[in-house]
Amino acid sequence: MNFFTRLFAGGSSVLGVDIGSSAVKIVELSKKGSRAKLETYGELSLGPYAALQIGRATSLEAARLSEALRDILAEAKARSTRCGVAVPLSSSLVRTVEMPALGKELVYAVPLEARKYIPVPIGEVSLEWVALPAEGVSLETPLPGKRLPILIAAIHNDALTKFESVIKASGLESSFYEIEAFSAVRSSAPAEKGAYLLCDLGAGASKFYFVNGGIIQSTYIVSRGSQDITLSLSTSLGITVNEAEKLKRTAGLVRGAGPEHVEEIISLVLIHIFGEASKAIESFEKKNGVKIQKIIFAGGGALLKDLIPLAGRSFEVSVELANPFSRVESPAFVAEVLRTVGPAFAVAVGAALRRLEED
Numbered sequence: 001m002n003f004f005t006r007l008f009a010g011g012s013s014v015l016g017v018d019i020g021s022s023a024v025k026i027v028e029l030s031k032k033g034s035r036a037k038l039e040t041y042g043e044l045s046l047g048p049y050a051a052l053q054i055g056r057a058t059s060l061e062a063a064r065l066s067e068a069l070r071d072i073l074a075e076a077k078a079r080s081t082r083c084g085v086a087v088p089l090s091s092s093l094v095r096t097v098e099m100p101a102l103g104k105e106l107v108y109a110v111p112l113e114a115r116k117y118i119p120v121p122i123g124e125v126s127l128e129w130v131a132l133p134a135e136g137v138s139l140e141t142p143l144p145g146k147r148l149p150i151l152i153a154a155i156h157n158d159a160l161t162k163f164e165s166v167i168k169a170s171g172l173e174s175s176f177y178e179i180e181a182f183s184a185v186r187s188s189a190p191a192e193k194g195a196y197l198l199c200d201l202g203a204g205a206s207k208f209y210f211v212n213g214g215i216i217q218s219t220y221i222v223s224r225g226s227q228d229i230t231l232s233l234s235t236s237l238g239i240t241v242n243e244a245e246k247l248k249r250t251a252g253l254v255r256g257a258g259p260e261h262v263e264e265i266i267s268l269v270l271i272h273i274f275g276e277a278s279k280a281i282e283s284f285e286k287k288n289g290v291k292i293q294k295i296i297f298a299g300g301g302a303l304l305k306d307l308i309p310l311a312g313r314s315f316e317v318s319v320e321l322a323n324p325f326s327r328v329e330s331p332a333f334v335a336e337v338l339r340t341v342g343p344a345f346a347v348a349v350g351a352a353l354r355r356l357e358e359d
């Protein structure tokens, strides 16, 4: 297809961009009727851009990040420049607060209330909020004595400025910057209704998103992630970090697939993370009076072989892997690969899906 037919075809493609701590991921989608069609996707480890090993969390400046983004755009042969970008939860804040049902007055009251929860001056964040569904109350009508749950989402302006410069320097144009939690939930919600936990196992951190009625109600970050498995394998077995990373990816938790103690070392890190998840579940259930029905695992850390059996033994509810590409049409021969790598692309697919909806 030449440039002009692509431009005027109406179905020109869009990109979802996920700049994580250990890797940058892109997903390019186009419209095919009412469905999304996969054009291309790709992932690049950031470790080497920070003189670190693959799989390690980094904190790179904008110039290096855009270098990596340009590299993966070229490698994946992405054609679109129109994108949506996911911003790390670590530079954001998501909270539910109960506000008096003041009707339209809330437009002024919520930012004032938000100050109490945001640990930096309110001028340093970009604030968005939405009223959560609640029986008998609405945003429009004031109801004395009644309270309304409000979801507050704030992104640190410094982080926004940084990501804007990364996107611009990469020749892209973003129509939105959204907190990665929202992207992940968009692509990876389970088929069934009910409250669930989406658990994003990243490199340096694990992120928990509690979703009820399709809406995120609270989020947690635990500063332990898949790189801790690698580091633990490296010190416990006396092997290099690169060897440990390879071992983690090839053997995982498959019984007998690696040297002695591998499963034990890997399990220890995960059991710590799962323990934190269990505590978070308990407090969420208590606070909201709902039961979590399911746990869904996303993020590169969820690609660990035989993660699900261990998770199944650790939680009382059913557990499964995210399958974000199931919402996207793709050639049959890549379907298997997409199912395998899918969890790692939950955020990028979610951002791309939102960008596609805007067309």
Ligand SMILES: Nc1ncnc2c1ncn2[C@@H]1O[C@H](COP(=O)(O)OP(=O)(O)OP(=O)(O)O)[C@@H](O)[C@H]1O
Pocket: 019, 020, 021, 022, 023, 024, 054, 055, 056, 088, 201, 202, 203, 204, 205, 206, 225, 226, 227, 230, 245, 248, 249, 252, 298, 299, 300, 301, 302, 303, 304, 305, 344
């Ligand atoms: N096949 C695999 N088996 C086990 N672990 C893997 C596999 N592939 C990637 N990982 C691990 O997943 C981690 C990266 O996950 P992900 O790509 O979700 O991180 P990120 O988005 O960069 O991090 P964060 O979301 O915390 O910023 C790395 O530590 C990497 O070692």
Ligand SMILES: [Mg+2]
Pocket: 020, 021, 200, 202, 299, 347
């Ligand atoms: Mg991530």
